[in-house]
Amino acid sequence: MLAWRRTTLALAIATLVISRLTFTSVGASTLVPTLLIGAGLLWVGVVLSRRRGVAHPEDPYFDSLLPDGRLPLVVALIAAGLCVGEIAGVVAQLVR
Amino acid sequence: MPDRAGMGSRRSAGRFPNSVYGVGEEPDPRFSLANERTFLAWIRTTLALLAGAAAVDALDLPMPQTAQHTIAIALALAGLLSAVQAWRGWAGTERAMRTDSPMPRNRTLLPLVALLCVVAVAFVVASVAA
Numbered sequence: 001m002l003a004w005r006r007t008t009l010a011l012a013i014a015t016l017v018i019s020r021l022t023f024t025s026v027g028a029s030t031l032v033p034t035l036l037i038g039a040g041l042l043w044v045g046v047v048l049s050r051r052r053g054v055a056h057p058e059d060p061y062f063d064s065l066l067p068d069g070r071l072p073l074v075v076a077l078i079a080a081g082l083c084v085g086e087i088a089g090v091v092a093q094l095v096r
Numbered sequence: 097m098p099d100r101a102g103m104g105s106r107r108s109a110g111r112f113p114n115s116v117y118g119v120g121e122e123p124d125p126r127f128s129l130a131n132e133r134t135f136l137a138w139i140r141t142t143l144a145l146l147a148g149a150a151a152v153d154a155l156d157l158p159m160p161q162t163a164q165h166t167i168a169i170a171l172a173l174a175g176l177l178s179a180v181q182a183w184r185g186w187a188g189t190e191r192a193m194r195t196d197s198p199m200p201r202n203r204t205l206l207p208l209v210a211l212l213c214v215v216a217v218a219f220v221v222a223s224v225a226a
Contacts, residue, residue, distance in 0.1 A: 007140060014147070063109075066111065073113075075182075076183035079142040079146075080142075082146055086149050086175075087176075093165060094162070
């Protein structure tokens with residue numbers, strides 16, 4: 001759980017840095033993907049805090065707390081999105 | 097109290113993706129947790145490569161500007177490859193554990209290592225040439 005939290009934190013910092021760097025080369029259109037990634041990170045945070053709660057196997061909501069592929073997929077998409085953002089920023093500098 | 101196998105198949109319903117959770121039985125949680133840690137390690141590799149790309153892009157290095165941009169793009173591409181491997185590796189390993197089959201081959205490792213070797217050589221050549 002701690003590993004997930006610190007990776008999410010690192011992704012949040014990376015989002016800030018990449019959006020700041022891309023903003024100077026691409027412009028205000030950086031804002032939309034940054035907000036989307038921010039929303040994704042917020043969702044990851046909510047899911048992680050839900051998982052933290054202790055539930056009994058007989059509780060009706062227990063199955064919804066079981067880990068599945070949604071969290072890894074969103075985290076991988078955010079990381080990939082940051083890489084694409086960085087590539088877009090550098091390509092914009094090359095084109096100018 | 098349902099047996100372990102029965103509980104596994106009941107608890108697979110509605111879990112994403114179906115290609116992973118639609119087959120086999122629930123593995124030992126310790127193995128799934130180890131798989132998650134490997135996934136997170138790949139994500140942190142992506143972040144490290146991304147930090148390298150951002151640094152090469154932002155810093156004023158003693159090399160031609162075009163070379164600097166090209167190296168930054170190559171590092172970001174390596175990060176993208178690493179993020180794809182994180183997801184594919186997690187899903188493939190989880191599925192293999194559930195079906196008790198051999199671990200999937202890592203097809204991303206060789207292209208990633210080759211790309212990073214090219215980046216390292218390009219970095220040295222561009223620095224020396226400058």
